[in-house]
Amino acid sequence: xxxxxxxxxxxxxxxxxxxxxxxxxxxxxxxxxxxxxxxxxxxxxxxxxxxxxxxxxxxxxxxxxxxxxxxxxxxxxxxxxxxxxxxxxxxxxxxxxxxxxxxxxxxxxxxxxxxxxxxxxxxxxxxxxxxxxxxxxxxxxxxxxxxxxxx
Amino acid sequence: xxxxxxxxxxxxxxxxxxxxxxxxxxxxxxxxxxxxxxxxxxxxxxxxxxxxxxxxxxxxxxxxxxxxxxxxxxxxxxxxxxxxxxxxxxxxxxxxxxxxxxxxxxxxxxxxxxxxxxxxxxxxxxxxxxxxxxxxxxxxxxxxxxxxxxx
Amino acid sequence: xxxxxxxxxxxxxxxxxxxxxxxxxxxxxxxxxxxxxxxxxxxxxxxxxxxxxxxxxxxxxxxxxxxxxxxxxxxxxxxxxxxxxxxxxxxxxxxxxxxxxxxxxxxxxxxxxxxxxxxxxxxxxxxxxxxxxxxxxxxxxxxxxxxxxxx
Amino acid sequence: xxxxxxxxxxxxxxxxxxxxxxxxxxxxxxxxxxxxxxxxxxxxxxxxxxxxxxxxxxxxxxxxxxxxxxxxxxxxxxxxxxxxxxxxxxxxxxxxxxxxxxxxxxxxxxxxxxxxxxxxxxxxxxxxxxxxxxxxxxxxxxxxxxxxxxx
Numbered sequence: 001x002x003x004x005x006x007x008x009x010x011x012x013x014x015x016x017x018x019x020x021x022x023x024x025x026x027x028x029x030x031x032x033x034x035x036x037x038x039x040x041x042x043x044x045x046x047x048x049x050x051x052x053x054x055x056x057x058x059x060x061x062x063x064x065x066x067x068x069x070x071x072x073x074x075x076x077x078x079x080x081x082x083x084x085x086x087x088x089x090x091x092x093x094x095x096x097x098x099x100x101x102x103x104x105x106x107x108x109x110x111x112x113x114x115x116x117x118x119x120x121x122x123x124x125x126x127x128x129x130x131x132x133x134x135x136x137x138x139x140x141x142x143x144x145x146x147x148x149x150x151x
Numbered sequence: 152x153x154x155x156x157x158x159x160x161x162x163x164x165x166x167x168x169x170x171x172x173x174x175x176x177x178x179x180x181x182x183x184x185x186x187x188x189x190x191x192x193x194x195x196x197x198x199x200x201x202x203x204x205x206x207x208x209x210x211x212x213x214x215x216x217x218x219x220x221x222x223x224x225x226x227x228x229x230x231x232x233x234x235x236x237x238x239x240x241x242x243x244x245x246x247x248x249x250x251x252x253x254x255x256x257x258x259x260x261x262x263x264x265x266x267x268x269x270x271x272x273x274x275x276x277x278x279x280x281x282x283x284x285x286x287x288x289x290x291x292x293x294x295x296x297x298x299x300x301x302x
Numbered sequence: 303x304x305x306x307x308x309x310x311x312x313x314x315x316x317x318x319x320x321x322x323x324x325x326x327x328x329x330x331x332x333x334x335x336x337x338x339x340x341x342x343x344x345x346x347x348x349x350x351x352x353x354x355x356x357x358x359x360x361x362x363x364x365x366x367x368x369x370x371x372x373x374x375x376x377x378x379x380x381x382x383x384x385x386x387x388x389x390x391x392x393x394x395x396x397x398x399x400x401x402x403x404x405x406x407x408x409x410x411x412x413x414x415x416x417x418x419x420x421x422x423x424x425x426x427x428x429x430x431x432x433x434x435x436x437x438x439x440x441x442x443x444x445x446x447x448x449x450x451x452x453x
Numbered sequence: 454x455x456x457x458x459x460x461x462x463x464x465x466x467x468x469x470x471x472x473x474x475x476x477x478x479x480x481x482x483x484x485x486x487x488x489x490x491x492x493x494x495x496x497x498x499x500x501x502x503x504x505x506x507x508x509x510x511x512x513x514x515x516x517x518x519x520x521x522x523x524x525x526x527x528x529x530x531x532x533x534x535x536x537x538x539x540x541x542x543x544x545x546x547x548x549x550x551x552x553x554x555x556x557x558x559x560x561x562x563x564x565x566x567x568x569x570x571x572x573x574x575x576x577x578x579x580x581x582x583x584x585x586x587x588x589x590x591x592x593x594x595x596x597x598x599x600x601x602x603x604x
């Protein structure tokens with residue numbers, strides 16, 4: 001599984017990530033994936049690929065499947081990769097591993113749309129961004145069917 | 152849309168829910184849905200329907216679709232309802248509205264599995280729980296195909 | 303106690319505010335006070351009193367005394383008032399009440415310094431800001447001794 | 454400064470720790486100190502020193518002084534030590550450093566009272582706990598004047 005990923009973000013579980021059930025709260029997993037997404041964006045140099053300062057990514061859907069309960073303390077690594085690219089959006093997949101292990105504690109995904117923030121609508125992905133993604137993750141599956149909801 | 156829901160949880164957006172993008176962070180929406188889920192569980196008297204103290208719900212999947220950006224201050228209401236019931240799980244659907252409005256800012260769902268926490272495995276939903284859910288939300292679609300992942 | 307405050311922020315405790323001890327986490331109280339501080343700033347029209355866009359408030363110290371354990375669900379109100387004004391800073395005091403009750407669940411304070419963000423140093427409070435604060439909260443104690451640490 | 458501390462907790466700043474001001478939110482610093490407190494409690498083997506399962510620590514006051522703004526990504530270390538011990542309470546001091554640096558980004562403290570949770574009142578610190586603290590941190594200043602508020 002790890003071989004599928006070329007980008008990893010280390011995460012240390014904090015005591016405060018646990019909730020009244022005594023394990024890591026569901027929402028924390030989305031924060032872990034978010035950190036991985038942000039460092040992934042840095043790795044592909046996203047800021048250089050914006051055609052205008054007011055163009056950029058917007059997450060329109062986020063999903064997580066929780067495989068294992070987690071407790072503080074724990075050391076994790078979140079793998080992130082682009083699994084699909086469409087005309088105006090791409091899909092990031094995440095896999096959360098225990099550090100130095102193949103144990104998957106959760107997996108998830110988010111659909112990221114390329115947006116003109118001022119106009120509030122989806123616009124085509126810059127060609128340079130697509131190239132940067134494919135340089136890191138290899139040729140992506142074209143996702144003609146990614147449903148884009150931006151309002 | 153609102154007519155589909157018989158349970159609502161009021162949510163006040165907090166300044167601290169916003170992130171460095173200047174709008175409400177994705178993870179906060181899952182916290183809003185969680186509050187709605189917890190009060191929904193109270194409304195169907197879930198604790199009375201546990202056949203053992205160590206039996207109870209576990210969220211195995213959570214999804215959210217973000218339709219609108221949100222900023223502090225904002226008043227919301229999260230509708231929650233069971234849309235599918237399987238043998239060992241059920242699916243909750245959420246719709247997040249601006250309070251006193253039909254504007255939907257997000258929708259989402261979570262798959263909840265009934266678990267024997269000590270054994271760490273999914274077990275059949277208690278009949279009384281199913282009845283309580285259907286008393287609130289009406290006859291649910293049977294979800295024979297809900298994939299149950301609990302490890 | 304309530305009579306001391308002319309500004310209140312309603313807060314609804316969320317299930318996710320609780321931690322693994324089963325009660326509201328310490329850090330959440332600071333988030334509650336932060337919401338009260340932000341709406342207090344709106345009430346005194348702080349944005350109108352900035353002499354430059356890059357001048358504004360910075361919290362340099364935050365303190366909270368926890369009097370009662372809290373659990374979801376609970377409805378609170380946070381009173382906020384300026385208790386001291388110095389040349390370059392002022393002190394906000396908070397009192398967290400159960401809504402419609404005189405029960406104080408926590409109190410706290412924060413020292414807010416007026417900062418030139420670009421220069422990264424404390425500068426004198428605008429006279430109009432001081433007037434706005436005193437219009438709301440009455441003549442404030444002059445705090446010549448507020449220690450200002452901004453680096 | 455670092456020499457004063459015998460216990461450190463590494464913290465990685467997360468993107469989601471930042472707020473709408475674009476830097477790490479105040480409440481996050483308290484979460485960082487909390488992680489340090491919890492691992493400090495493990496290091497002094499606190500659980501072994503409870504005379505009853507329902508006896509344990511309760512934070513009654515938390516303070517933080519913010520010296521530097523922080524941004525993701527950043528690697529920190531939180532030093533924690535007991536600076537005062539009273540009959541029924543002790544004071545933990547924290548210093549948050551950038552990792553592998555002497556730069557202090559914040560310091561703080563919390564007053565921890567030893568509580569009989571069932572009775573809801575402060576009780577004397579177990580002698581073994583005091584010994585464990587002093588084994589780690591050296592003879593502590595006796596804090597006869599620590600004000601204990603537990604209700």
